[in-house]
Amino acid sequence: xxxxxxxxxxxxxxxxxxxxxxxxxxxxxxxxxxxxxxxxxxxxxxxxxxxxxxxxxxxxxxxxxxxxxxxxxxxxxxxxxxxxxxxxxxxxxxxxxxxxxxxxxxxxxxxxxxxxxxxxxxxxxxxxxxxxxxxxxxxxxxxxxxxxxxxxxxxxxxxxxxxxxxxxxxxxxxxxxxxxxxxxxxxxxxxxxxxxxxxxxxxxxxxxxxxxxxxxxxxxxxxxxxxxxxxxxxxxxxxxxxxxxxxxxxxxxxxxxxxxxxxxxxxxxxxxxxxxxxxxxxxxxxxxxxxxxxxxxxxxxxxxxxxxxxxxxxxxxxxxxxxxxxxxxxxxxxxxxxxxxxxxxxxxxxxxxxxxxxxxxxxxxxxxxxxxxxxxxxxxxxxxxxxxxxxxxxxxxxxxxxxxxxxxxxxxxxxxxxxxxxxxxxxxxxxxxxxxxxxxx
Amino acid sequence: xxxxxxxxxxxxxxxxxxxxxxxxxxxxxxxxxxxxxxxxxxxxxxxxxxxxxxxxxxxxxxxxxxxxxxxxxxxxxxxxxxxxxxxxxxxxxxxxxxxxxxxxxxxxxxxxxxxxxxxxxxxxxxxxxxxxxxxxxxxxxxxxxxxxxxxxxxxxxxxxxxxxxxxxxxxxxxxxxxxxxxxxxxxxxxxxxxxxxxxxxxxxxxxxxxxxxxxxxxxxxxxxxxxxxxxxx
Numbered sequence: 091x092x093x094x095x096x097x098x099x100x101x102x103x104x105x106x107x108x109x110x111x112x113x114x115x116x117x118x119x120x121x122x123x124x125x126x127x128x129x130x131x132x133x134x135x136x137x138x139x140x141x142x143x144x145x146x147x148x149x150x151x152x153x154x155x156x157x158x159x160x161x162x163x164x165x166x167x168x169x170x171x172x173x174x175x176x177x178x179x180x181x182x183x184x185x186x187x188x189x190x191x192x193x194x195x196x197x198x199x200x201x202x203x204x205x206x207x208x209x210x211x212x213x214x215x216x217x218x219x220x221x222x223x224x225x226x227x228x229x230x231x232x233x234x235x236x237x238x239x240x241x242x243x244x245x246x247x248x249x250x251x252x253x254x255x256x257x258x259x260x261x262x263x264x265x266x267x268x269x270x271x272x273x274x275x276x277x278x279x280x281x282x283x284x285x286x287x288x289x290x291x292x293x294x295x296x297x298x299x300x301x302x303x304x305x306x307x308x309x310x311x312x313x314x315x316x317x318x319x320x321x322x323x324x325x326x327x328x329x330x331x332x333x334x335x336x337x338x339x340x341x342x343x344x345x346x347x348x349x350x351x352x353x354x355x356x357x358x359x360x361x362x363x364x365x366x367x368x369x370x371x372x373x374x375x376x377x378x379x380x381x382x383x384x385x386x387x388x389x390x391x392x393x394x395x396x397x398x399x400x401x402x403x404x405x406x407x408x409x410x411x412x413x414x415x416x417x418x419x420x421x422x423x424x425x426x427x428x429x430x431x432x433x434x435x436x437x438x439x440x441x442x443x444x445x446x447x448x449x450x451x452x453x454x455x456x457x458x459x460x461x462x463x464x465x466x467x468x469x470x471x472x473x474x475x476x477x478x479x480x481x482x483x484x485x486x487x488x489x490x491x492x493x494x495x496x497x498x499x500x501x502x503x504x505x506x507x508x509x510x511x512x513x514x515x516x517x518x519x520x521x522x523x524x525x526x527x528x529x530x531x
Numbered sequence: 532x533x534x535x536x537x538x539x540x541x542x543x544x545x546x547x548x549x550x551x552x553x554x555x556x557x558x559x560x561x562x563x564x565x566x567x568x569x570x571x572x573x574x575x576x577x578x579x580x581x582x583x584x585x586x587x588x589x590x591x592x593x594x595x596x597x598x599x600x601x602x603x604x605x606x607x608x609x610x611x612x613x614x615x616x617x618x619x620x621x622x623x624x625x626x627x628x629x630x631x632x633x634x635x636x637x638x639x640x641x642x643x644x645x646x647x648x649x650x651x652x653x654x655x656x657x658x659x660x661x662x663x664x665x666x667x668x669x670x671x672x673x674x675x676x677x678x679x680x681x682x683x684x685x686x687x688x689x690x691x692x693x694x695x696x697x698x699x700x701x702x703x704x705x706x707x708x709x710x711x712x713x714x715x716x717x718x719x720x721x722x723x724x725x726x727x728x729x730x731x732x733x734x735x736x737x738x739x740x741x742x743x744x745x746x747x748x749x750x751x752x753x754x755x756x757x758x759x760x761x762x763x764x
Binding site for chain 2: 091093096097098099100162171172173174175176177179180181184185205211212213214215216248250251252253254255256267268269270271272273288329331332333336337338339340341355356373403405407411415416419420423426427429
């Protein structure tokens with residue numbers, strides 16, 4: 091397959107303007123500026139590219155939702171890549187920063203935007219330094235600033251470094267953080283396309299999505315749409331991590347079998363181990379089992395299989411890890427990162443951690459699993475953003491798919507702790523699952 | 532009279548980036564008010580900067596190092612709303628004092644013309660801004676799922692043991708640092724290194740004490756991409 095984003099990505103000096111231009115860089119911007127804004131937008135719509143950050147919303151549509159007319163409009167590039175298992179944007183920004191800048195300028199032109207921000211997570215300080223240098227170079231060469239390449243387009247670009255908060259990857263949390271506040275998500279609607287940064291219309295896109303824009307303009311939207319499947323067009327960077335031989339970023343055509351990514355590209359599980367479960371789209375995606383390895387890797391097939399493509403991060407867990415360990419890591423992470431604004435998420439993540447700790451300390455009964463599952467159900471859809479859901483979906487799917495293992499864990503831990511045999515508890519009717527969740531005293 | 536819209540208030544011109552003298556405090560952004568005087572409510576705009584008793588420290592009586600003041604003012608000038616500079620400003624203060632001490636926050640508040648409480652609310656939200664004294668060197672060990680599958684918890688324990696009696700090295704476990712390809716990994720003063728073994732903890736501490744680049748052979752910046760098809764196409 092021909093690489094698009096990763097084409098000769100390791101070429102030395104690609105992060106400098108000279109090398110990027112020698113490879114034809116900023117050619118797409120010149121081409122776009124010869125077209126009208128509407129034509130550029132039409133190309134984006136024709137490409138069918140879906141957002142690479144997690145939600146998978148069509149980028150062209152997002153741009154078309156921006157109100158027309160003369161007003162302050164903002165573009166925010168979401169480079170706050172914090173989803174566990176995801177590290178594709180880091181490699182893109184480090185090795186080819188100008189590709190992102192070119193995409194930002196073209197997207198700004200399509201949306202009639204004159205102020206752009208890149209919100210990069212504070213931990214990526216090396217990548218931020220590279221971007222800062224690239225922005226300076228691009229500004230010096232007239233690709234950013236006033237009257238870009240002698241056109242009518244003006245664009246200011248500011249790199250904003252975050253300070254370490256997972257929630258700032260959520261688009262409205264990111265906007266509050268960029269406004270200088272705590273990164274609490276906002277109520278939607280109004281959506282950012284109408285009232286976003288500083289209450290003005292705002293286009294928010296992921297690094298990978300914006301980096302693809304120059305290629306869409308260069309090859310034409312219709313041509314780009316031929317790659318991938320009908321509803322998941324193009325190529326995707328997949329970050330494979332966990333228990334595989336060759337973890338790393340791989341560019342694949344959407345729709346190839348997941349098995350091919352995990353076994354052929356990432357080398358499969360470590361010697362002597364078997365794949366137990368895997369997350370197809372970051373740690374927020376419901377888990378899939380070894381039986382699901384042949385599901386095609388695209389947005390719709392993953393949704394049909396009961397999970398999601400998310401940010402395109404595959405985390406592989408092999409059979410040497412108890413499933414409780416995985417659940418505990420997840421729950422603790424989301425409990426720490428919950429911003430605390432919505433009660434179901436703040437309390438739900440905390441109580442899930444406590445209930446998982448009960449399992450390990452031998453205090454739990456199988457009924458705790460039912461209570462935990464019902465807590466997850468009550469988080470989903472009841473908060474301003476999906477951070478709570480991001481814990482509830484994988485934890486819920488782990489309880490559903492690995493209940494026998496968790497029950498065995500409960501029993502073993504009870505025995506270890508001397509909490510009494512489970513039969514005695516069952517005799518009291520406490521573990522009667524059919525009675526539904528009961529308050530625990 | 533119709534209520535002023537918050538939006539109109541927000542779009543009022545920002546105060547000048549740098550005041551002419553210490554006595555010329557920057558202008559307050561206007562607070563949107565109803566005709567009878569009470570503030571137009573809005574949960575995402577929790578701080579009413581004109582209200583007592585939240586006192587904005589006076590720049591004239593708060594000594595601020597010139598370098599810090601210039602950095603903060605430059606950051607404020609980059610945004611349509613100068614309050615957007617709170618994170619860069621607190622980063623600068625932390626760089627200057629080693630942590631976001633109450634005095635550091637007070638100084639930034641004086642320059643930014645906001646209350647210290649507002650900046651404290653921001654500083655306590657973000658993991659990289661620290662409101663407790665810490666060592667000069669930061670070691671963040673990623674203990675999230677991908678790294679822990681590959682042994683990050685042992686690494687974290689080893690790192691804690693190695694840096695136990697060095698007050699200048701602060702070891703923390705951290706959220707996913709976005710480098711699962713080199714799991715288990717750590718960010719040492721911002722430099723990503725991995726994949727690490729528990730034995731590397733001693734070497735990290737030794738390199739830090741010697742003031743050398745940390746584990747140069749394992750730095751992420753030198754790592755080629757894993758995708759085999761990138762060179763050929």
